[in-house]
């Protein structure tokens with residue numbers, strides 16, 4: 001079968017690697033892909049939200065399954081587009097339709113969903129410019145720090161955590177009245193601050209049945225010791241040592257089952273990944289957020305730990321036979337360290353030649369922001385490559401990742417030297 005993956009990051013390179021290992025996958029296409037996916041698949045340079053262009057690729061290449069990496073095409077309705085098109089309607093899309101994608105596309109929707117289905121999460125209320133004064137009153141009932149979230153997609157920048165009440169009021173006003181994050185912040189979720197340690201749990205569902213994939217922890221800030229600006233993610237570790245069986249059982253009972261049942265009750269036919277951002281507060285889970293896709297760089301540690309055929313699981317999603325499928329996970333720990341362009345997550349330069357990654361032997365090099373230019377691999381984004389390694393311990397895996405990184409170079413290379421610092 002021919003398969004198309006939408007997206008261009010390390011996550012999509014990891015999907016491409018896993019799917020290329022499946023005997024059932026004949027030709028693999030990635031749109032737009034990167035220099036890494038180019039070695040495993042045919043890259044096609046289109047925007048993954050250009051549905052007409054996707055249709056052309058699918059029809060012209062006899063594609064029989066589409067795997068959606070990022071949230072934007074899902075929130076924009078790529079799955080709905082397929083279902084509404086006579087030529088595409090029987091081609092399975094791994095990723096929810098628009099109604100399910102709202103779990104990520106609207107914070108207000110996802111908070112309402114959690115409240116309705118009794119899923120543990122921070123107390124909240126939503127505000128627009130029409131009830132801003134009520135927002136100020138609600139803020140006064142909360143303890144600092146104050147959490148403000150733009151309702152819509154804001155490229156990971158729409159969440160503010162503020163220590164002072166006055167600042168929180170000012171920012172809330174900026175968000176709803178002056179659209180600080182554009183239309184995304186015309187509605188804002190104000191919520192309680194959750195204490196604890198954060199981790200992510202990934203679920204694959206066919207709408208009725210589900211599989212819980214390995215958990216992971218990512219490192220979001222640019223600076224060592226989790227300081228500085230937020231990024232897409234600077235590294236990840238799987239499994240998460242503090243997510244023991246008893247905690248994960250609670251997550252399944254209190255969060256995963258009510259989420260899958262809630263989707264069914266609400267008439268949402270959800271087929272794809274659910275990425276659950278959780279806070280572990282003394283062994284009790286609380287949901288920070290849902291995403292409707294896999295995480296990046298979490299995918300670069302989660303998928304390599306899955307030993308069995310990923311395509312087989314995707315077929316289970318497509319045919320609603322996920323309950324008949326089984327999969328195995330290595331007990332080994334996987335770590336990944338993201339190499340980024342100097343300046344990221346603020347302004348950075350592109351087109352820097354990347355050297356030495358071919359010499360890496362003890363790690364997997366997942367490309368993210370890379371592109372092939374005149375036979376050279378050059379940087380093409382802020383996050384450039386994720387270097388994944390296995391070990392019996394976190395320390396052993398990290399040592400391999402850092403040894404591999406010492407062989408790789410590009411102008412103004414930057415990476416965190418302390419991934420896993422809080423766990424080892």
Ligand code: AMP
Nearest residue numbers: 122147159191192193194198277288289
């Ligand atoms: P979100 O986009 O909702 O995941 O928020 C981004 C990040 O802000 C999360 O990964 C958390 O680190 C932090 N965060 C969000 N909501 C809360 C909360 N209620 N309490 C504490 N931290 C939070």
Ligand code: GLY
Nearest residue numbers: 232233295296297
């Ligand atoms: N690494 C966080 C995310 O993918 O949203």
